[in-house]
Amino acid sequence: MARKLLIAANWKMHKTIPEAVDFAKKIKELKAERDILVCAPFTLLPAVAQELQGSSVGFGGQNMHFEEKGAFTGEISPLMLNELKCTHVIIGHSERRHVFGEDNALINKKIKSALAHNLIPVFCVGEKLEEREAGKTQDVVKEQIDKGLEGVENVDSVVIAYEPVWAIGTGKTATPDQAQEVHAFIREFMTELYSDDAANELRILYGGSVKPANVKELMSEKDIDGALVGGASLEFDSFSQLVNPQ
Numbered sequence: 001m002a003r004k005l006l007i008a009a010n011w012k013m014h015k016t017i018p019e020a021v022d023f024a025k026k027i028k029e030l031k032a033e034r035d036i037l038v039c040a041p042f043t044l045l046p047a048v049a050q051e052l053q054g055s056s057v058g059f060g061g062q063n064m065h066f067e068e069k070g071a072f073t074g075e076i077s078p079l080m081l082n083e084l085k086c087t088h089v090i091i092g093h094s095e096r097r098h099v100f101g102e103d104n105a106l107i108n109k110k111i112k113s114a115l116a117h118n119l120i121p122v123f124c125v126g127e128k129l130e131e132r133e134a135g136k137t138q139d140v141v142k143e144q145i146d147k148g149l150e151g152v153e154n155v156d157s158v159v160i161a162y163e164p165v166w167a168i169g170t171g172k173t174a175t176p177d178q179a180q181e182v183h184a185f186i187r188e189f190m191t192e193l194y195s196d197d198a199a200n201e202l203r204i205l206y207g208g209s210v211k212p213a214n215v216k217e218l219m220s221e222k223d224i225d226g227a228l229v230g231g232a233s234l235e236f237d238s239f240s241q242l243v244n245p246q
Protein backbone atom coordinates (compact mmCIF):
# COMPACT_ATOMS: atom_id res chain seq x y z
CA MET A 1 0.00 0.00 0.00
CA ALA A 2 1.33 3.41 -0.93
CA ARG A 3 2.08 5.70 1.95
CA LYS A 4 -0.01 8.87 1.94
CA LEU A 5 2.06 12.05 2.02
CA LEU A 6 1.89 14.20 5.14
CA ILE A 7 2.69 17.91 4.99
CA ALA A 8 3.37 19.25 8.48
CA ALA A 9 3.67 22.90 9.47
CA ASN A 10 6.07 23.76 12.27
CA TRP A 11 5.30 27.35 13.17
CA LYS A 12 8.08 27.48 15.78
CA MET A 13 7.75 30.72 17.80
CA HIS A 14 5.61 32.62 15.33
CA LYS A 15 2.06 33.98 14.91
CA THR A 16 -0.61 35.71 16.94
CA ILE A 17 -3.98 34.16 17.78
CA PRO A 18 -5.88 36.00 14.99
CA GLU A 19 -3.21 34.97 12.46
CA ALA A 20 -3.41 31.36 13.60
CA VAL A 21 -7.21 31.29 13.44
CA ASP A 22 -7.18 32.81 9.96
CA PHE A 23 -4.68 30.18 8.75
CA ALA A 24 -6.63 27.32 10.36
CA LYS A 25 -9.89 28.47 8.77
CA LYS A 26 -8.30 28.49 5.33
CA ILE A 27 -6.41 25.25 5.72
CA LYS A 28 -9.43 23.19 6.76
CA GLU A 29 -11.23 24.29 3.62
CA LEU A 30 -8.46 23.13 1.30
CA LYS A 31 -9.33 20.12 -0.77
CA ALA A 32 -6.11 18.22 -0.28
CA GLU A 33 -4.91 14.84 -1.37
CA ARG A 34 -2.12 15.01 1.18
CA ASP A 35 -2.59 14.76 4.92
CA ILE A 36 -2.01 18.02 6.78
CA LEU A 37 -0.70 18.72 10.25
CA VAL A 38 -0.24 22.04 12.04
CA CYS A 39 2.18 22.21 14.99
CA ALA A 40 1.59 25.48 16.79
CA PRO A 41 3.03 27.29 19.81
CA PHE A 42 1.19 26.34 23.00
CA THR A 43 -0.59 29.69 23.38
CA LEU A 44 -2.16 29.28 19.93
CA LEU A 45 -3.19 25.66 20.35
CA PRO A 46 -6.63 26.20 21.98
CA ALA A 47 -7.70 28.51 19.15
CA VAL A 48 -6.22 26.22 16.49
CA ALA A 49 -7.85 23.21 18.15
CA GLN A 50 -11.22 24.90 18.17
CA GLU A 51 -10.96 25.75 14.48
CA LEU A 52 -9.65 22.38 13.35
CA GLN A 53 -11.66 19.99 15.48
CA GLY A 54 -13.83 17.77 13.36
CA SER A 55 -11.74 18.49 10.25
CA SER A 56 -9.21 16.07 8.82
CA VAL A 57 -6.32 18.43 9.58
CA GLY A 58 -4.17 17.19 12.46
CA PHE A 59 -2.75 19.57 15.03
CA GLY A 60 -0.40 19.44 17.96
CA GLY A 61 2.47 20.89 19.93
CA GLN A 62 6.15 21.27 19.09
CA ASN A 63 7.38 19.71 22.32
CA MET A 64 6.09 18.32 25.62
CA HIS A 65 7.34 17.07 28.97
CA PHE A 66 7.14 13.33 29.52
CA GLU A 67 5.44 13.57 32.92
CA GLU A 68 1.69 14.07 33.28
CA LYS A 69 2.08 16.77 35.93
CA GLY A 70 4.49 18.09 38.51
CA ALA A 71 6.88 20.84 39.47
CA PHE A 72 8.26 21.51 35.98
CA THR A 73 8.11 25.26 35.53
CA GLY A 74 7.47 26.31 31.96
CA GLU A 75 6.62 22.83 30.67
CA ILE A 76 3.48 21.38 29.07
CA SER A 77 2.31 17.82 29.73
CA PRO A 78 0.81 15.18 27.46
CA LEU A 79 -2.47 15.43 29.40
CA MET A 80 -2.63 19.12 28.53
CA LEU A 81 -2.23 18.27 24.85
CA ASN A 82 -4.85 15.54 25.24
CA GLU A 83 -7.25 18.04 26.74
CA LEU A 84 -7.14 19.99 23.46
CA LYS A 85 -7.49 16.75 21.49
CA CYS A 86 -4.12 17.20 19.83
CA THR A 87 -3.30 14.44 17.40
CA HIS A 88 0.49 14.87 17.15
CA VAL A 89 3.50 16.32 18.91
CA ILE A 90 6.95 17.08 17.53
CA ILE A 91 9.65 15.41 19.61
CA GLY A 92 13.39 15.96 19.40
CA HIS A 93 13.40 18.80 16.89
CA SER A 94 16.97 19.90 16.19
CA GLU A 95 16.33 23.23 17.92
CA ARG A 96 15.27 21.30 21.04
CA ARG A 97 18.38 19.14 20.75
CA HIS A 98 20.94 21.81 19.94
CA VAL A 99 19.55 25.04 21.42
CA PHE A 100 17.88 23.55 24.51
CA GLY A 101 20.20 20.61 25.07
CA GLU A 102 17.79 17.68 24.75
CA ASP A 103 19.58 14.36 24.46
CA ASN A 104 18.54 10.99 23.08
CA ALA A 105 17.60 9.64 26.53
CA LEU A 106 15.21 12.52 27.21
CA ILE A 107 13.75 12.28 23.72
CA ASN A 108 13.17 8.56 24.30
CA LYS A 109 11.12 9.31 27.45
CA LYS A 110 9.09 11.87 25.55
CA ILE A 111 8.37 9.49 22.66
CA LYS A 112 7.21 6.78 25.05
CA SER A 113 5.04 9.24 26.93
CA ALA A 114 3.50 10.62 23.73
CA LEU A 115 2.60 7.11 22.57
CA ALA A 116 1.18 6.21 25.99
CA HIS A 117 -1.07 9.25 25.68
CA ASN A 118 -2.24 8.54 22.14
CA LEU A 119 -0.24 11.36 20.63
CA ILE A 120 1.59 10.61 17.38
CA PRO A 121 5.20 11.65 17.86
CA VAL A 122 6.87 13.36 14.91
CA PHE A 123 10.30 12.16 15.91
CA CYS A 124 13.05 14.34 14.42
CA VAL A 125 16.54 13.16 13.58
CA GLY A 126 19.36 14.64 11.54
CA GLU A 127 23.05 15.37 11.39
CA LYS A 128 24.94 18.65 11.77
CA LEU A 129 27.09 20.00 8.95
CA GLU A 130 30.36 18.90 10.52
CA GLU A 131 28.95 15.41 11.02
CA ARG A 132 27.95 15.19 7.36
CA GLU A 133 31.33 16.47 6.26
CA ALA A 134 33.03 13.88 8.43
CA GLY A 135 30.98 11.15 6.74
CA LYS A 136 29.05 10.42 9.94
CA THR A 137 25.49 11.09 8.77
CA GLN A 138 24.35 7.47 8.95
CA ASP A 139 26.01 6.86 12.31
CA VAL A 140 24.39 9.93 13.85
CA VAL A 141 20.94 9.17 12.50
CA LYS A 142 21.23 5.52 13.48
CA GLU A 143 22.17 6.38 17.04
CA GLN A 144 19.37 8.94 17.34
CA ILE A 145 16.82 6.36 16.17
CA ASP A 146 18.25 3.48 18.17
CA LYS A 147 18.29 5.45 21.42
CA GLY A 148 15.17 7.48 20.71
CA LEU A 149 13.08 4.35 20.13
CA GLU A 150 14.68 2.19 22.82
CA GLY A 151 11.95 0.11 24.45
CA VAL A 152 9.31 1.27 21.96
CA GLU A 153 7.68 -1.95 20.82
CA ASN A 154 5.23 -0.65 18.30
CA VAL A 155 5.98 2.06 15.78
CA ASP A 156 2.63 1.93 13.97
CA SER A 157 1.87 5.45 15.05
CA VAL A 158 5.32 6.98 14.91
CA VAL A 159 6.31 9.46 12.20
CA ILE A 160 10.01 10.09 11.66
CA ALA A 161 11.25 13.40 10.27
CA TYR A 162 14.72 13.49 8.78
CA GLU A 163 15.94 17.06 9.09
CA PRO A 164 19.60 17.69 8.33
CA VAL A 165 20.50 20.50 10.73
CA TRP A 166 22.47 22.36 8.04
CA ALA A 167 19.33 22.60 5.90
CA ILE A 168 16.97 23.99 8.55
CA GLY A 169 16.10 27.64 8.06
CA THR A 170 19.20 28.15 5.93
CA GLY A 171 17.69 28.01 2.47
CA LYS A 172 20.06 25.12 1.75
CA THR A 173 17.86 22.14 0.95
CA ALA A 174 19.27 18.66 0.78
CA THR A 175 19.12 17.52 -2.83
CA PRO A 176 16.45 14.91 -3.50
CA ASP A 177 19.26 12.34 -3.87
CA GLN A 178 20.88 13.27 -0.57
CA ALA A 179 17.54 13.12 1.24
CA GLN A 180 16.47 9.87 -0.44
CA GLU A 181 19.73 8.21 0.52
CA VAL A 182 19.18 8.91 4.21
CA HIS A 183 15.47 8.07 4.06
CA ALA A 184 16.26 4.70 2.49
CA PHE A 185 18.87 4.10 5.17
CA ILE A 186 16.33 4.93 7.90
CA ARG A 187 13.77 2.56 6.40
CA GLU A 188 16.34 -0.19 6.18
CA PHE A 189 17.37 0.35 9.79
CA MET A 190 13.71 0.28 10.87
CA THR A 191 13.34 -3.08 9.11
CA GLU A 192 16.24 -4.31 11.19
CA LEU A 193 14.80 -2.90 14.42
CA TYR A 194 11.17 -3.85 13.78
CA SER A 195 9.95 -5.60 10.64
CA ASP A 196 9.50 -5.19 6.90
CA ASP A 197 5.86 -4.31 7.38
CA ALA A 198 6.54 -1.73 10.08
CA ALA A 199 9.27 -0.12 7.98
CA ASN A 200 7.11 -0.12 4.85
CA GLU A 201 4.23 1.57 6.60
CA LEU A 202 6.36 4.13 8.40
CA ARG A 203 6.07 7.71 7.17
CA ILE A 204 9.44 9.42 6.92
CA LEU A 205 9.16 13.17 6.36
CA TYR A 206 11.93 15.36 5.05
CA GLY A 207 12.52 18.77 6.65
CA GLY A 208 14.93 21.60 5.90
CA SER A 209 14.06 24.55 3.64
CA VAL A 210 11.17 22.80 1.89
CA LYS A 211 9.33 25.32 -0.28
CA PRO A 212 7.00 25.39 -3.29
CA ALA A 213 9.99 25.45 -5.66
CA ASN A 214 11.51 22.19 -4.43
CA VAL A 215 8.61 20.21 -2.95
CA LYS A 216 7.72 18.29 -6.11
CA GLU A 217 11.18 16.89 -6.65
CA LEU A 218 11.61 15.92 -3.02
CA MET A 219 8.20 14.26 -2.77
CA SER A 220 8.80 12.22 -5.90
CA GLU A 221 11.54 10.25 -4.13
CA LYS A 222 10.51 6.75 -3.18
CA ASP A 223 11.19 6.97 0.55
CA ILE A 224 10.13 10.56 1.19
CA ASP A 225 6.60 10.52 2.57
CA GLY A 226 5.99 14.15 3.30
CA ALA A 227 7.59 17.25 4.72
CA LEU A 228 8.07 19.05 8.00
CA VAL A 229 8.10 22.71 7.10
CA GLY A 230 9.15 25.78 9.06
CA GLY A 231 9.56 29.01 7.06
CA ALA A 232 7.29 28.10 4.15
CA SER A 233 4.51 27.04 6.54
CA LEU A 234 4.02 30.52 7.95
CA GLU A 235 2.14 31.96 4.99
CA PHE A 236 -1.00 30.20 3.87
CA ASP A 237 -0.17 30.76 0.20
CA SER A 238 3.17 28.97 0.29
CA PHE A 239 1.94 26.23 2.62
CA SER A 240 -1.08 25.52 0.43
CA GLN A 241 1.28 25.10 -2.54
CA LEU A 242 3.07 22.36 -0.62
CA VAL A 243 -0.20 20.65 0.13
CA ASN A 244 -1.46 20.97 -3.44
CA PRO A 245 1.55 21.56 -5.69
CA GLN A 246 0.85 23.18 -9.05
Ligand code: PGA
Nearest residue numbers: 168169208209229230231
Ligand atom coordinates in the same frame (compact mmCIF):
# COMPACT_ATOMS: atom_id res chain seq x y z
P1 PGA B 1 12.59 25.24 7.64
O1 PGA B 1 12.39 24.49 9.06
O2 PGA B 1 11.54 24.71 6.71
O3 PGA B 1 12.40 26.69 7.95
O4 PGA B 1 13.97 24.91 7.19
C1 PGA B 1 12.10 23.13 9.11
C2 PGA B 1 11.99 22.66 10.55
O5 PGA B 1 12.77 23.15 11.38
O6 PGA B 1 11.15 21.82 10.89
